[in-house]
Amino acid sequence: MARRKTLRLSALNIKTEPHTQERYVHLIQFVFGHSILGKLSGHNQLMIGVLESLDTDDPMVGFKGFLYRFTNIDRNAPWLDIGTRELVESDSAVQRIIIPEDLRPNCKKIPFVFDAQRHRLIFESTSPTAPSIRVAFESIFNDPMVQEEFGLVDVELEVRREAIEYILGLENIRKLEIRVSRPNPDDISELEDEVYRRLQNQNVRRIDETLTAASAEGILPDQWTKGLIAASRSDGSTVARAIIGGEKKEVSTSNKPLIVSHSYDPYEQSLMEAMTRGTNELLEEVFSTL
Numbered sequence: 001m002a003r004r005k006t007l008r009l010s011a012l013n014i015k016t017e018p019h020t021q022e023r024y025v026h027l028i029q030f031v032f033g034h035s036i037l038g039k040l041s042g043h044n045q046l047m048i049g050v051l052e053s054l055d056t057d058d059p060m061v062g063f064k065g066f067l068y069r070f071t072n073i074d075r076n077a078p079w080l081d082i083g084t085r086e087l088v089e090s091d092s093a094v095q096r097i098i099i100p101e102d103l104r105p106n107c108k109k110i111p112f113v114f115d116a117q118r119h120r121l122i123f124e125s126t127s128p129t130a131p132s133i134r135v136a137f138e139s140i141f142n143d144p145m146v147q148e149e150f151g152l153v154d155v156e157l158e159v160r161r162e163a164i165e166y167i168l169g170l171e172n173i174r175k176l177e178i179r180v181s182r183p184n185p186d187d188i189s190e191l192e193d194e195v196y197r198r199l200q201n202q203n204v205r206r207i208d209e210t211l212t213a214a215s216a217e218g219i220l221p222d223q224w225t226k227g228l229i230a231a232s233r234s235d236g237s238t239v240a241r242a243i244i245g246g247e248k249k250e251v252s253t254s255n256k257p258l259i260v261s262h263s264y265d266p267y268e269q270s271l272m273e274a275m276t277r278g279t280n281e282l283l284e285e286v287f288s289t290l
Contacts, residue, residue, distance in 0.1 A: 007111075007262045009278045010130035011158040011286065012121045012137060013234050016150055019184050021060045021116040027150055028063055028114055036143045037072075038136030040128055045072050046136040049109065054276075062116040064272050069128055070104040111271055113279040119184070120158070120286070122279045130157055130257035152205065154181040156235050158286055163256035164233045168226060170251075172218040172243040176211040178228045180236035192231040194224060206236075218242070234286065260285055 016023060031048055038046040049068035055061040079088040110133075112123040123133060134157045140146065141153035167173075182199040183192060199207060209228060213219045221229070232238045237254040244251075262278030269277070 004263050004265055005274075007124055007264070007274055007278050008126050009122050009260045009262060009275075009282050010125035010133070010257045011123075011282055012134055013154075013156045013158060014119050014121060014137070014141075015154040015156070015181065015184060015235075016152070019119075023150070024114075024116045024119050025060055025062070027146075027153065028116075030149060031140055031146065034145055036140050036146065038138075038140040040069060040132055040136050043072050043074065044069060044106075044128070045104075046128070046133070046140075054113070060116055063114045064275065065112060067110040067112055067123060067133075069106075069108045069110060071106040072104060073099070075099075111275050113275050115279065115283065118283055118287075120283060122275070122282055124275075125257065125259065130259070131254060154206070154235075156181060157237075157254070158258040158282075159233045159237070159253045160256045160258050161233065161285075163251075163253045164230060164238070167229055167238055167240045167251055167253070168221070170240060170242045170244070173221075173240050174213045174218060174243065174248070175241040176209075176219060176221070176225070176229075177239040178209045178211075178225070178232055178236065179206070179238075180209075180228055180231045181206045183231055183235045189230065191223075191227050193227075195227045195231045258282070258285065 014024065014027070016027060028048070028051070032051045035047060040046055047068050048065065050065040051063050052065055053059045053061070054064055080086075081088055108127070110124050110128075112121055114121045121137070123130075125133065128136075134155060137155045141155055146153065180195060180199075182205055183196045185196055185200075199205075207228070209225075211219055211225065219225075229238050232253060237252065239250065239252045239254070241248065241250050243249075260278060260282040262274060262281060264274035264277070
């Protein structure tokens with residue numbers, strides 16, 4: 001019997017205006033066509049390496065493909081000869097090792113699916129981690145070429161529902177830090193509806209709200225604050241500092257990404273077929289309460 005493989009999938013919520021499938025399709029095509037790079041930790045970078053239509057008869061459905069993570073070498077930095085433990089100046093190293101300008105080492109292929117209707121990018125999140133992928137795409141969308149063509153683009157990490165419910169259930173919250181970028185109206189629950197309407201009516205793109213308890217009783221979140229916290233599941237992040245078990249602790253949703261595991265037999269399903277099925281399971285989880 002063939003050994004089954006498991007994909008650990010996470011998702012980014014990508015948002016821009018106007019909110020149309022065509023615009024999201026063009027955004028991803030633009031990033032791919034211009035080979036725009038995103039920054040990961042250290043010298044690692046990320047790009048969309050392979051892009052194919054999910055449906056050849058309808059290009060507006062979205063895409064499948066691979067992200068490439070690779071290392072960007074600083075050609076001007078000294079090299080190390082580990083045999084002699086001596087530093088080698090970059091000019092001398094280049095004379096010994098000729099690396100073509102377009103080549104980058106340590107490449108890893110990361111499968112992804114982009115659903116244009118839901119404007120969600122679903123990817124395998126074992127390594128790099130989901131928060132790192134979000135940071136990389138944030139830097140991609142901050143590229144001047146992207147902003148000139150599409151304006152501001154928000155990218156948020158889908159967070160585990162349990163992380164939001166845990167914060168909402170805390171009883172002695174000393175401080176709350178909530179960041180929410182304006183949700184799309186088709187993505188929100190009843191609790192989040194007031195958040196969307198207020199931000200929309202005031203022409204506000206993003207809200208950063210900090211609440212500090214006035215007494216030992218702790219913060220007593222009202223419906224507006226609960227709506228902000230709920231909205232941060234798909235549209236931002238929440239950090240809570242509270243007394244838990246008699247100790248001061250910090251709880252953050254930014255390191256609690258939604259992860260959906262999908263197991264498959266590689267002899268019965270291709271990697272991309274498994275990605276597509278896993279994507280459907282993840283999106284069902286995201287939108288199950290909307």
